Amino acid sequence: MLRNLLIGLVLAGFVFIFYNLYITYEPKTELTGIAAHYAEKGAVEVGAANLVTAVVVTYRGFDTLGEITILFLTASIIAFFLKLSKVDEEKIIVHRGTSELLITASKILIPIIFLFGAYVFMNGHLTPGGGFQGGAIIASGVVLSILANPNRQINHNVIIWVESISGVSFVLIGVLGIFLAGGFLDNRILGLGEFGTLFSAGAIPIIYSFVGLKVGAEISNILNKYQKSQKES
Amino acid sequence: MNNETVFIAIAIGIGVLSLILAFIAVQNKSLSVSVIAAGVVSLFASVLFLLMAAPDVAMTEAAIGSGLSTLIFFYVLNKIKRYNA
Numbered sequence: 001m002l003r004n005l006l007i008g009l010v011l012a013g014f015v016f017i018f019y020n021l022y023i024t025y026e027p028k029t030e031l032t033g034i035a036a037h038y039a040e041k042g043a044v045e046v047g048a049a050n051l052v053t054a055v056v057v058t059y060r061g062f063d064t065l066g067e068i069t070i071l072f073l074t075a076s077i078i079a080f081f082l083k084l085s086k087v088d089e090e091k092i093i094v095h096r097g098t099s100e101l102l103i104t105a106s107k108i109l110i111p112i113i114f115l116f117g118a119y120v121f122m123n124g125h126l127t128p129g130g131g132f133q134g135g136a137i138i139a140s141g142v143v144l145s146i147l148a149n150p151n152r153q154i155n156h157n158v159i160i161w162v163e164s165i166s167g168v169s170f171v172l173i174g175v176l177g178i179f180l181a182g183g184f185l186d187n188r189i190l191g192l193g194e195f196g197t198l199f200s201a202g203a204i205p206i207i208y209s210f211v212g213l214k215v216g217a218e219i220s221n222i223l224n225k226y227q228k229s230q231k232e233s
Numbered sequence: 234m235n236n237e238t239v240f241i242a243i244a245i246g247i248g249v250l251s252l253i254l255a256f257i258a259v260q261n262k263s264l265s266v267s268v269i270a271a272g273v274v275s276l277f278a279s280v281l282f283l284l285m286a287a288p289d290v291a292m293t294e295a296a297i298g299s300g301l302s303t304l305i306f307f308y309v310l311n312k313i314k315r316y317n318a
Contacts, residue, residue: 052289120292128288136296143304219301226308232315 047192048125048201056130057204057211061174061185067132068167068214075218082225091231095150106148113141121212125201131208135215142220146227154224163217166210173203173210244284251277264310272303 031039038055046054056064120127121134145152177186187202194200251274258270275298282291 129292130289133289133292133296136293136301140296140300143300146304219297223301223304226305230308230311 043195046187046201046204047195048204049196050125050127050130052128053125053130053204053208054201057124057207058185058187061207064131064211065170065174065185068170068211071215071218072163072167075221078222078225082229084228084231088231089228093150093227093230094232098148098150103148106144110141110145113144114138117141117212117216121208122205123198124208124212125204126196126198131211132215134208134212135217135219138212138216139219139223142223146223150227150230152227154220154227156221156224159217159221159224162213163221166214166217170207170210170214173207177203240284244281247277247281247284251281265307268303268306268310271306272299275299275302 030036038051038059042048042051042054042059046058048054048058117134117137117140119134120129120137121131124130124134142154146154173189174185176189178184180186181188185207187204187207190202190206192200192202198205254270254274254277258267258274261267261270275294278298279291279294282288282294
């Protein structure tokens with residue numbers, strides 16, 4: 001009873017706070033300040049048809065580096081806590097078997113899903129999506145392959161190398177920006193190219209491809225750890 | 234009936250459905266049903282994001298919210314069941 005009363009009090013507090021926010025809220029009719037600058041000058045300065053990508057990779061590129069670092073830390077912490085002993089590594093996952101339909105469908109679908117993931121992160125400067133979305137789509141392909149064969153071995157060395165090389169290349173391209181262009185992660189180290197084509201927006205397609213590979217490798221690594229934790233005696 | 238009315242009707246329908254599923258996720262006795270319901274809430278959320286013209290957020294929500302996290306929940310559930318048995 002007392003617990004429910006306390007929960008009710010907290011909820012009433014939230015209602016009070018958010019109602020005050022809600023009644024004083026007036027939607028803005030036009031862009032102001034930095035948003036207006038991005039919307040008006042973004043296409044000229046960055047050359048990316050997708051303004052979200054222009055903000056995420058170039059104007060706020062440092063934040064993206066931070067997000068990738070957080071994802072890396074998460075993967076490391078999960079790997080630390082789910083580490084298996086040598087004896088457990090030898091064991092296999094006992095399961096009830098997977099259906100023929102799932103196995104056959106996964107053989108056809110997995111290459112298409114990987115291809116779509118690569119498409120999403122390479123076209124991040126033209127169409128919606130980008131490195132994070134493409135990486136998540138690639139990881140969904142890994143999910144399908146694990147579902148079709150719960151004992152599938154994911155090559156750990158490939159994941160580690162892809163992840164490390166893309167992370168280092170991302171930072172190196174960022175540092176190149178300091179010397180060749182206006183600052184860290186400036187995309188104008190390459191020519192801006194023709195607006196709206198694949199090879200445009202300077203270094204954005206390269207940076208976003210590395211981000212996509214890194215995110216895909218990290219999420220696959222997390223999945224691999226969880227998959228291995230199912231091994232039993 | 235113009236386009237905007239249809240849009241609002243679909244959005245409200247999806248919102249009500251996800252509320253119902255969220256309630257099922259909290260209240261159901263079976264944990265597997267709860268995990269599935271939580272995954273479907275994410276799926277509905279991604280459709281809502283798509284309707285609100287944010288396809289990139291919708292992609293992330295569909296892949297991570299309803300795909301990866303559901304799988305991870307099931308892995309953890311399986312592990313817990315084995316320890317309790």
